[in-house]
Amino acid sequence: MKRILLLLTVLLFASVDAGAVGGGVVIDGSTTVGPIAKSFAAYFKNRYGVGVTVSESGSGNGVKSLINGTCDIAAMSRAMKSREISAAATKGVNPIAHTIALDGIAIVVHPSNPVASLTRAQIAAIYEGRITSWAGVGGPNVRIVLVQRESNSGTQGSFGELVMGKGVRITRSAETHASNGAVKNRVSSTPGAIGFLGLGFVDGSVKVLAVNGVRPSLPAIRNGSYPVSRPLYMYTNGQPAGLVKQFIDFAGTAEGMRIVGELGFIAQ
Amino acid sequence: MTEEVKSDGKRSNAFVVSPQKRKMQKLAKNAGEALLLGIASFVAIIVLFIFYFVAVDAIPYFQLRGFTEFFTSTGWYPAGEPGEFGALAIIYGSAMVTLGSALLAVPMGIAAAVCLSDILPFSVRQYAKPVIEMLAAIPSVAFGFFALVILAPLLQSNGGPLLMWTWWVLAAPFLLLAVIVAADLLSARFAQEENRKKMALLLQSLFGILAVLVLYVVGTKLNAIEIITGTNALNVSIILSFMALPTIVSVAEDALQSVGRELREGSYALGATRAETLLKTVLPAASSGILAAVILGIMRALGETMVVWMASGNSSHIPDPWFNYLEAVRTLTATIAGDMGEADQVTGSARYHVLFAMGLLLLVISFFSNLVSERIVVRQRKILSGQ
Numbered sequence: 325m326k327r328i329l330l331l332l333t334v335l336l337f338a339s340v341d342a343g344a345v346g347g348g349v350v351i352d353g354s355t356t357v358g359p360i361a362k363s364f365a366a367y368f369k370n371r372y373g374v375g376v377t378v379s380e381s382g383s384g385n386g387v388k389s390l391i392n393g394t395c396d397i398a399a400m401s402r403a404m405k406s407r408e409i410s411a412a413a414t415k416g417v418n419p420i421a422h423t424i425a426l427d428g429i430a431i432v433v434h435p436s437n438p439v440a441s442l443t444r445a446q447i448a449a450i451y452e453g454r455i456t457s458w459a460g461v462g463g464p465n466v467r468i469v470l471v472q473r474e475s476n477s478g479t480q481g482s483f484g485e486l487v488m489g490k491g492v493r494i495t496r497s498a499e500t501h502a503s504n505g506a507v508k509n510r511v512s513s514t515p516g517a518i519g520f521l522g523l524g525f526v527d528g529s530v531k532v533l534a535v536n537g538v539r540p541s542l543p544a545i546r547n548g549s550y551p552v553s554r555p556l557y558m559y560t561n562g563q564p565a566g567l568v569k570q571f572i573d574f575a576g577t578a579e580g581m582r583i584v585g586e587l588g589f590i591a592q
Numbered sequence: 593m594t595e596e597v598k599s600d601g602k603r604s605n606a607f608v609v610s611p612q613k614r615k616m617q618k619l620a621k622n623a624g625e626a627l628l629l630g631i632a633s634f635v636a637i638i639v640l641f642i643f644y645f646v647a648v649d650a651i652p653y654f655q656l657r658g659f660t661e662f663f664t665s666t667g668w669y670p671a672g673e674p675g676e677f678g679a680l681a682i683i684y685g686s687a688m689v690t691l692g693s694a695l696l697a698v699p700m701g702i703a704a705a706v707c708l709s710d711i712l713p714f715s716v717r718q719y720a721k722p723v724i725e726m727l728a729a730i731p732s733v734a735f736g737f738f739a740l741v742i743l744a745p746l747l748q749s750n751g752g753p754l755l756m757w758t759w760w761v762l763a764a765p766f767l768l769l770a771v772i773v774a775a776d777l778l779s780a781r782f783a784q785e786e787n788r789k790k791m792a793l794l795l796q797s798l799f800g801i802l803a804v805l806v807l808y809v810v811g812t813k814l815n816a817i818e819i820i821t822g823t824n825a826l827n828v829s830i831i832l833s834f835m836a837l838p839t840i841v842s843v844a845e846d847a848l849q850s851v852g853r854e855l856r857e858g859s860y861a862l863g864a865t866r867a868e869t870l871l872k873t874v875l876p877a878a879s880s881g882i883l884a885a886v887i888l889g890i891m892r893a894l895g896e897t898m899v900v901w902m903a904s905g906n907s908s909h910i911p912d913p914w915f916n917y918l919e920a921v922r923t924l925t926a927t928i929a930g931d932m933g934e935a936d937q938v939t940g941s942a943r944y945h946v947l948f949a950m951g952l953l954l955l956v957i958s959f960f961s962n963l964v965s966e967r968i969v970v971r972q973r974k975i976l977s978g979q
Contacts, residue, residue: 407673469821474906474930475671493669496681499823499920500906502930506740513745516820 348375349571353386353399354478355503356522357556360425361399363583364574374567383478390559391417396568398559401427401478401522402485419559424575426590428523428540428553429483432508432530434515439463441534444551448488450518453495458516470498471510471519479504482554483520520552524588545590556589643955650952653677653945662949668908668922670931670943677946681908683953685825685921689900692829692917693836693893698886700833701840705885708841709848710856710870721845728838732898739831739903744822751819751918756811763810767803775799819918823905826917831899836889843888847881848874880972887965891958897925906930924950 349368351361358380365376379385379395386398387408392415404412404419412419431447433439439461442450449455450468459465472494473480488494501507504525511519512529519530523540526532532540535551544550564572574580581591609617654662657677665678704724708717746754775795779788819826851874859869875882905920908927912919928947 467820476931481671493672496666496668496909497907497920499821500922500930502901506902509741510744510823514748514821 348377349397349567350377350379350395351397351399351558352379352381352389352395353397354383354401354556355380356401356427356479356524357399357424357558359524359587360556360575360584360589361397361558363587364571364580367574367579367583368571376571382474382476383481384476386559387412387419390419390561391415393417393561396560397564397571400557400559402481402554403557404559418562420561420563421557421559422564422572422575423555423592424558424572425556425584425592426545426553427556428545428550428590429479429486429520430523430526430540431518431520431533431535431552432511432526433518433533434511435529435531436515437463437531439533440531441537443536444487447518447535448492451488451494451498452492453497466516469510469514469517470495471507471514471517472498472500473504473507473520474500474502479520479522483552486552486554487520526588542585542590643959646948646951646955649945649948651945653942653949656942656945662946666908666910668927670946675943677942679924679927679946679950679953681910682922682924682927682950684910685904685908686894686923686925686954688825688911688917688921689828689832689904689923690890690894692825693832694886694890696829696833697836697840697889697893701837701885701889702844702882704837704841705844705848705882706870706875708845710866710874721842724841725838727834728842732835732896733902735831735835736899736902739827739899740823743827743830744903747819747822747824747827751822752815752817755814755817759811759814760807763807767807771796771799771803817918821905821918821920823903823920824918825904825911825921828900828904828921829917831903832893832896835896835899836892839892840885840889843885844878844882847878847885850881851877880969883968883972884965887961891961894958895925895954897929901926901929924954 349365351365358378361376361378365378368374368376378399379389380399381389383398383400383402386395386400387404389395390398391408391412398419400421403421409419431442437458439458442461446455446461450461451470451472453470455461455468457465457467472483484494499510501510504521507519508521508525508527508530511517521530523545538544538550540550540553545553558572558575560568560572563569575584576592584591661677662679663683664680665676666681667676667678668682669676708721708724712720775792778795779792855873855877856869859873864872900923904923904926906922906926907920908922909919911917911921928950931943931947
């Protein structure tokens with residue numbers, strides 16, 4: 325069965341590779357990094373006439389694709405886990421991280437919520453299920469509806485690492501949604517909800533909370549005073565060369581940084 | 593083949609078919625039968641293959657982690673280190689939304705089927721049935737989108753009044769009917785001939801007051817409910833019941849139609865009213881077909897993925913209290929869809945195989961309920977033909 329599956333995937337990806345030989349770059353991974361990759365891809369298409377394929381299937385999937393050799397660049401909103409690195413090593417893949425931007429994870433609530441600031445410990449207690457009412461953090465007596473991302477999400481992984489800390493688990497009663505957009509939709513339509521989004525996805529439909537008294541802003545994230553921020557990566561197999569290198573180096577150019585900034589992320 | 597028939601027709605005045613021709617005909621017949629048999633067995637083999645391949649990837653999970661955790665723990669942290677794979681809450685969530693949608697869809701579906709087959713005039717039925725069946729053609733992601741973007745916020749902002757109005761609309765006619773029938777039956781049993789009318793009136797007003805009280809009390813209780821999160825088991829149950837409806841209505845209506853005129857006319861000839869004919873003759877005679885319809889509808893709800901993934905909230909916990917349909921739940925299908933992405937043989941073996949274990953569980957459940965329904969249909973048929 326595995327052999328058949330393998331054969332099928334190989335066949336499938338052979339066709340993708342055939343596309344890659346024609347001068348394209350294949351990117352798979354994080355939905356958070358997706359907008360950056362897509363804008364870069366559009367720029368490359370206009371400027372050089374090169375096709376760049378961008379799939380957004382979650383950071384975990386990006387790693388998987390890189391390990392299986394089905395993409396040139398894995399877009400990731402978290403660092404690779406040691407388990408994934410060792411899995412890559414057994415397949416002869418040598419993942420190298422390139423930081424392309426910084427991203428803050430915004431903690432968002434419904435616009436009608438009077439709470440304006442929480443400490444990191446309070447957020448962790450809420451997500452752990454120890455605080456279940458907004459009254460517990462100085463708000464009205466409304467039950468807190470927890471919104472999280474699915475286990476595939478790099479944002480989820482980063483949130484767990486940066487806010488919850490090691491070994492602390494998000495309560496089982498937290499709702500799970502599949503994308504930044506779905507989380508925003510749920511939080512903006514549910515008065516008692518709290519959720520977290522990549523900073524680039526924040527708009528007027530949700531209210532952004534300050535964490536430890538610091539609001540997520542470009543300077544606060546760049547100087548590290550906003551605690552829930554993370555680098556966004558693109559992983560390649562070995563040192564990039566040719567078009568892939570050009571694509572990744574683009575993040576460091578003035579034009580690349582302008583695009584990153586326009587999308588609501590912080591350029592390196 | 594057609595040519596052969598043609599040439600046969602031409603020669604039909606000569607009765608004898610040449611031995612060669614007969615051989616050819618036999619060959620063609622055998623070839624045709626073999627082809628059909630091949631296709632039929634191919635379909636059966638597909639089912640077996642699915643069972644086999646799902647089981648092959650599910651068994652390693654049970655070898656790795658055993659059965660106890662999967663069936664008795666509610667801790668679902670597949671990405672944790674170490675991971676936890678307790679599927680009890682997820683199995684419970686699947687059962688909950690399936691039951692909820694069945695509770696809504698089965699009475700509605702059967703009522704609609706009865707209406708289509710026995711109450712509506714033929715000309716209206718011609719149009720009504722295709723319209724109901726069109727529900728089945730709506731893609732499930734559209735249902736999911738509706739559930740997430742429209743129904744969920746609506747439940748949050750106006751959940752209580754919405755529930756109250758639904759209760760009034762559904763319960764009022766039903767209670768009215770119940771009051772009249774109950775008063776009739778009771779007065780017929782206990783009162784003297786001359787007092788019967790008075791008794792019926794008395795009972796009707798008594799039951800009527802009771803019914804209004806029930807309507808009012810339950811209504812205000814429902815009105816006071818505040819729904820904290822709209823992506824919950826109730827939302828999904830409602831949407832799934834819509835999705836199961838066309839199946840139930842269509843199959844049940846066919847079953848009611850197939851009961852035939854003779855039984856109905858026989859019943860009327862014996863002096864039965866329309867209600868008696870429907871309840872005591874037509875429905876029992878069609879019960880096996882209706883049961884098949886119900887099971888098909890329930891399978892549709894159990895197997896649906898997109899809607900539950902989008903709108904059930906996906907919290908892997910057993911609601912508190914256990915019958916609380918206003919809390920988010922997580923189902924087997926949504927878990928498979930949501931966790932498949934990262935779960936790879938490369939990065940975590942149990943995490944990958946546990947999803948196949950869930951798939952196998954779903955397969956086994958639908959296999960057994962199909963088996964049971966088949967049994968009941970056969971037995972019902974025997975009883976009916978025996979009478």
